[in-house]
Amino acid sequence: MRQLxxxxxxxxxxxxxxxANYSLGEDVLQALRKATKxxxxxxxxxxxxxxxxxxxxxxxxxxxxxxxxxxxDIFLEIGQELxxxxxxxxxxxxxxxxxxxxxxxxxxxxxxxxxxxVNTGDNTPAVIxxxxxxxxxxxxxxxxxxxxxxxxxxxxMLRPADxxxxxxxxxxxxxxxxxxxxxxxxxxxxxLGGTAEKTLxxxxxxxxxxxxxxxxDSKISQLEGELLEEINATGIGPLGLGxxxxxxxxxIESYACHIASLPVAVxxxxxxxxxxxxxx
Amino acid sequence: MSELKKITTPLSGRDVSGLQSGDRILLxxxxxxxxxxxxxxxxxxxxxxxxxxxxxxxxxxYYTGPSPARPGRAIGSAGPTTxxxxxxxxxxxxxxxxxxxxxxxxxxxxVKEALKEYRAVYFAATGGAGALLSQRIVxxxxxxxEDLGPEAIRKLLVRDFPVVVANDIYGNDxxxxxxxxxxxxxx
Numbered sequence: 001m002r003q004l005x006x007x008x009x010x011x012x013x014x015x016x017x018x019x020a021n022y023s024l025g026e027d028v029l030q031a032l033r034k035a036t037k038x039x040x041x042x043x044x045x046x047x048x049x050x051x052x053x054x055x056x057x058x059x060x061x062x063x064x065x066x067x068x069x070x071x072x073d074i075f076l077e078i079g080q081e082l083x084x085x086x087x088x089x090x091x092x093x094x095x096x097x098x099x100x101x102x103x104x105x106x107x108x109x110x111x112x113x114x115x116x117x118v119n120t121g122d123n124t125p126a127v128i129x130x131x132x133x134x135x136x137x138x139x140x141x142x143x144x145x146x147x148x149x150x151x152x153x154x155x156x157m158l159r160p161a162d163x164x165x166x167x168x169x170x171x172x173x174x175x176x177x178x179x180x181x182x183x184x185x186x187x188x189x190x191x192l193g194g195t196a197e198k199t200l201x202x203x204x205x206x207x208x209x210x211x212x213x214x215x216x217d218s219k220i221s222q223l224e225g226e227l228l229e230e231i232n233a234t235g236i237g238p239l240g241l242g243x244x245x246x247x248x249x250x251x252i253e254s255y256a257c258h259i260a261s262l263p264v265a266v267x268x269x270x271x272x273x274x275x276x277x278x279x280x
Numbered sequence: 281m282s283e284l285k286k287i288t289t290p291l292s293g294r295d296v297s298g299l300q301s302g303d304r305i306l307l308x309x310x311x312x313x314x315x316x317x318x319x320x321x322x323x324x325x326x327x328x329x330x331x332x333x334x335x336x337x338x339x340x341x342y343y344t345g346p347s348p349a350r351p352g353r354a355i356g357s358a359g360p361t362t363x364x365x366x367x368x369x370x371x372x373x374x375x376x377x378x379x380x381x382x383x384x385x386x387x388x389x390x391v392k393e394a395l396k397e398y399r400a401v402y403f404a405a406t407g408g409a410g411a412l413l414s415q416r417i418v419x420x421x422x423x424x425x426e427d428l429g430p431e432a433i434r435k436l437l438v439r440d441f442p443v444v445v446a447n448d449i450y451g452n453d454x455x456x457x458x459x460x461x462x463x464x465x466x467x
Contacts, residue, residue, distance in 0.1 A: 042281040058411040064357040067410040107347040148362045181385040183407040235463030242458020
């Protein structure tokens with residue numbers, strides 16, 4: 001059985017935390033460049049230019065793209081034929097986050113308890129999601145999620161009778177209500193189906209997709225396209241100050257559904273769409 | 281789009297009456313940082329009649345919690361955080377002479393009313409442009425609540441810090457006006 005040491009996992013998590021916070025993916029940069037050409041609002045265009053310049057400064061100067069370096073949201077795909085050796089996996093990841101946030105001059109944004117609200121001082125703990133998959137590899141995805149956009153998350157347990165129209169109405173109303181708060185232009189992550197917690201998970205996980213990559217199921221990708229058009233007709237625009245580019249993409253992930261349910265979840269991702277992956 | 285105007289803090293009554301929503305401004309001078317936890321403490325101070333860590337009249341509060349500075353730098357990444365969370369705390373600060381706030385996203389009806397009543401403005405800075413904005417911050421010093429870490433109150437010296445007037449003293453709101461202007465009806 002293939003073995004993987006927790007020490008290596010720690011080092012990789014630290015590296016991914018730093019890299020994600022300093023350097024925006026080429027897919028996001030491309031979408032922002034395209035948006036500057038499409039945006040009709042002069043102020044909107046100026047904001048989009050600032051975001052591109054900001055990304056360039058962050059990469060060059062090794063400074064976070066955004067001061068909110070986020071909750072470290074970590075997704076693991078663990079091959080069932082892999083054996084993790086050398087210690088506790090959760091602790092290895094926690095140590096990776098601690099090291100990455102410390103060495104990378106990233107902000108410590110986590111309080112230990114929602115009521116007492118004392119900063120933990122090292123941005124731990126992380127939020128860790130695991131999936132068991134075939135094979136003998138470990139895929140680690142690090143998605144530092146800022147609170148400005150995470151606070152604008154939503155869930156609706158619709159009736160099956162509400163159908164596609166109900167789904168669209170909920171998502172559009174949600175984006176309208178969020179306005180400039182989640183730092184548009186957005187990637188609108190959507191979960192469809194499953195149970196309440198499953199659909200919220202899917203909405204978040206959809207943000208790991210390469211920006212704008214269409215869903216393989218054509219009826220879903222069509223819905224993504226329609227929603228993007230309608231979201232960009234709201235007029236919210238870059239940072240909510242008016243314009244055509246409110247979202248860069250809509251990503252939907254779906255799952256089987258109970259006969260009585262139609263869950264839909266929205267997880268908004270700000271334009272600082274940071275995530276980095278490694279396969280170990 | 282309007283021409284850039286240069287303004288220096290603290291803001292006078294005349295400065296704010298000359299500002300209209302949509303104006304692009306380059307701010308220079310002192311800004312004070314405060315966000316969620318610091319606001320809670322500031323308003324508790326007011327309620328108890330205790331002195332604040334800085335004088336409010338004419339000042340501008342910037343809603344930000346910067347990332348740590350690398351050695352040799354004034355500050356780390358320092359863009360605006362979302363403002364609505366500070367809405368409950370803002371009117372009492374405006375009532376005591378605060379003239380400006382800087383953040384991201386629209387304000388509550390109560391804050392908008394208070395901006396008119398106390399003749400103060402709300403500026404939008406570009407959310408998520410913390411690396412870019414940090415280059416306009418030349419000095420940073422923690423002056424209160426150091427235990428709050430990134431939420432401590434900092435006195436910043438800024439030069440040509442780019443903002444847009446979102447809400448002026450006349451009741452205009454760029455978030456509403458901008459959205460209306462670019463809203464499109466789909467068939």
